[in-house]
Amino acid sequence: MTEPxxxxxxxxxxxxxxxxxxxALIARPDLVVCNECDAVHQRxxxxxxxxxxxxxxxxxxxxxHVMPVQSLLAFAFAALLLILIGNxxxxxxLDLRGVISRATLPESIRYTWDSGQPLVALLTAATAxxxxxxxxxxxxxxxxxxxxxxxxxxFNTAMRSLNFLNRWSMVEVFMMGTLVAVVxxxxxxxxxxxxxxxxxxxxxxxxxxxxxAGTHSLWKIGSELGSTR
Amino acid sequence: xxxxxxxASLQTGAQLxxxxxxxxxxxxxxxxxxxxxxxxxxPRCDAPLHHRRPxxxxxxxxxxxxxxxxxxxxxxxxxxxxNSVFGNATHTxxxxxxxLRAAGDWSLALIVFIASIVVPLLKIxxxxxxxxxxxxxxxxxSVERAQLYRMVEAVGHWSMxxxxxxxxxxxxxxxxxxxxxxxxAGLLAFGAVxxxxxxxxxxxxPRLIWPEEPTPRAExxxxxxxx
Numbered sequence: 001m002t003e004p005x006x007x008x009x010x011x012x013x014x015x016x017x018x019x020x021x022x023x024a025l026i027a028r029p030d031l032v033v034c035n036e037c038d039a040v041h042q043r044x045x046x047x048x049x050x051x052x053x054x055x056x057x058x059x060x061x062x063x064x065h066v067m068p069v070q071s072l073l074a075f076a077f078a079a080l081l082l083i084l085i086g087n088x089x090x091x092x093x094l095d096l097r098g099v100i101s102r103a104t105l106p107e108s109i110r111y112t113w114d115s116g117q118p119l120v121a122l123l124t125a126a127t128a129x130x131x132x133x134x135x136x137x138x139x140x141x142x143x144x145x146x147x148x149x150x151x152x153x154x155f156n157t158a159m160r161s162l163n164f165l166n167r168w169s170m171v172e173v174f175m176m177g178t179l180v181a182v183v184x185x186x187x188x189x190x191x192x193x194x195x196x197x198x199x200x201x202x203x204x205x206x207x208x209x210x211x212x213a214g215t216h217s218l219w220k221i222g223s224e225l226g227s228t229r
Numbered sequence: 230x231x232x233x234x235x236x237a238s239l240q241t242g243a244q245l246x247x248x249x250x251x252x253x254x255x256x257x258x259x260x261x262x263x264x265x266x267x268x269x270x271x272p273r274c275d276a277p278l279h280h281r282r283p284x285x286x287x288x289x290x291x292x293x294x295x296x297x298x299x300x301x302x303x304x305x306x307x308x309x310x311x312n313s314v315f316g317n318a319t320h321t322x323x324x325x326x327x328x329l330r331a332a333g334d335w336s337l338a339l340i341v342f343i344a345s346i347v348v349p350l351l352k353i354x355x356x357x358x359x360x361x362x363x364x365x366x367x368x369x370x371s372v373e374r375a376q377l378y379r380m381v382e383a384v385g386h387w388s389m390x391x392x393x394x395x396x397x398x399x400x401x402x403x404x405x406x407x408x409x410x411x412x413x414a415g416l417l418a419f420g421a422v423x424x425x426x427x428x429x430x431x432x433x434x435p436r437l438i439w440p441e442e443p444t445p446r447a448e449x450x451x452x453x454x455x456x
Contacts, residue, residue, distance in 0.1 A: 025257035025272050033242040033249035033256055036435040040240050057375040092401045101403050108400020117412040123420050124396045156274045160252050170386045177393030183337050185402055216254035223273050
């Protein structure tokens with residue numbers, strides 16, 4: 001054999017699903033390649049609560065954290081509810097000797113736009129509302145099909161958009177920002193945190209647990225469902 | 230990870246023609262070697278597969294230089310102005326921290342100081358270090374540099390804190406003639422620095438911290454690695 005390293009321990013080659021690739025790519029579910037340093041590892045089953053780290057660069061390779069699809073769906077519904085509450089309820093209520101001023105997040109963004117900073121308003125709207133909302137809606141769209149054993153149309157695009165939406169969602173930073181804003185305005189008027197602030201606090205916790213589960217298991221379920229059609 | 234042999238037997242995806250899809254996590258292996266410029270796509274999700282992302286360093290440099298330029302107006306220009314019965318005032322980022330500290334909110338002043346001053350400076354410094362060492366294909370302290378990269382990725386978006394604070398103050402502090410808050414141009418520059426450093430970190434391929442050895446080991450074998 002001229003290339004012994006390519007065939008050692010290889011399972012029976014499986015035909016790749018996509019015909020777009022010019023060269024044949026064989027699935028190697030028995031291996032893990034570190035995304036951050038390219039080191040190759042043997043894949044092992046992880047117990048719940050355990051994490052696997054790359055032995056060269058110490059990057060996180062995977063978690064033994066499997067959440068059933070039904071729980072993921074419930075989390076996504078709860079997140080949607082909290083986003084709706086967080087955007088309709090006031091974030092802070094200020095009282096300046098009887099004069100009440102309160103604002104929701106969309107109102108604050110509109111005032112920022114009107115005050116001559118439309119780009120800042122857009123940036124805030126995108127990272128605090130639009131991306132978290134789209135992230136939750138895309139997850140709902142995918143999960144609602146997966147629980148019924150179906151692969152939704154546009155599964156690949158939807159799943160790949162999750163990486164982008166997650167990267168640019170800043171719910172936890174926004175929550176910390178509301179706390180700082182409450183304290184800073186407390187010096188001028190009496191400030192009371194509103195329902196919207198608590199909704200965003202809950203959303204922070206929910207999104208953290210959703211993200212801990214990762215997307216790789218969903219990709220796997222999706223491709224297994226797709227191949228049995 | 231006691232079941233793994235020592236790192237001496239470590240092999241890389243590039244040596245074994247293995248690709249891990251960055252989008253969906255599927256691991257693929259080339260059945261036979263193909264020219265290095267053959268476009269490869271993940272059979273599961275169709276995302277492009279590379280051992281190292283092409284153009285990573287050029288993109289990182291472009292975003293990083295833009296962020297460094299905008300860092301100056303972000304800190305010199307006021308991020309907001311206030312008007313009240315006591316008069317009008319403009320506030321820079323450092324000024325806002327000083328106001329918090331003077332009001333006795335030490336812990337919040339520290340949080341804002343870390344999020345608005347320390348994190349952006351650290352991000353720019355670390356990304357400079359990472360791109361320069363990766364460009365020279367350095368093997369110096371790779372594990373520590375990988376750690377720095379993960380740190381930059383983890384804290385990157387926290388600098389957006391000040392942008393959110395000002396937007397919320399603009400929305401809530403509205404008492405007509407008695408007081409109000411307006412956003413200023415420095416806030417836009419500051420938001421742009423946050424976005425640009427995040428884009429720079431996202432463009433950087435951390436695998437460039439680990440340059441391939443010029444000659445692959447003779448007869449590498451996967452079976453040895455899990456004995």
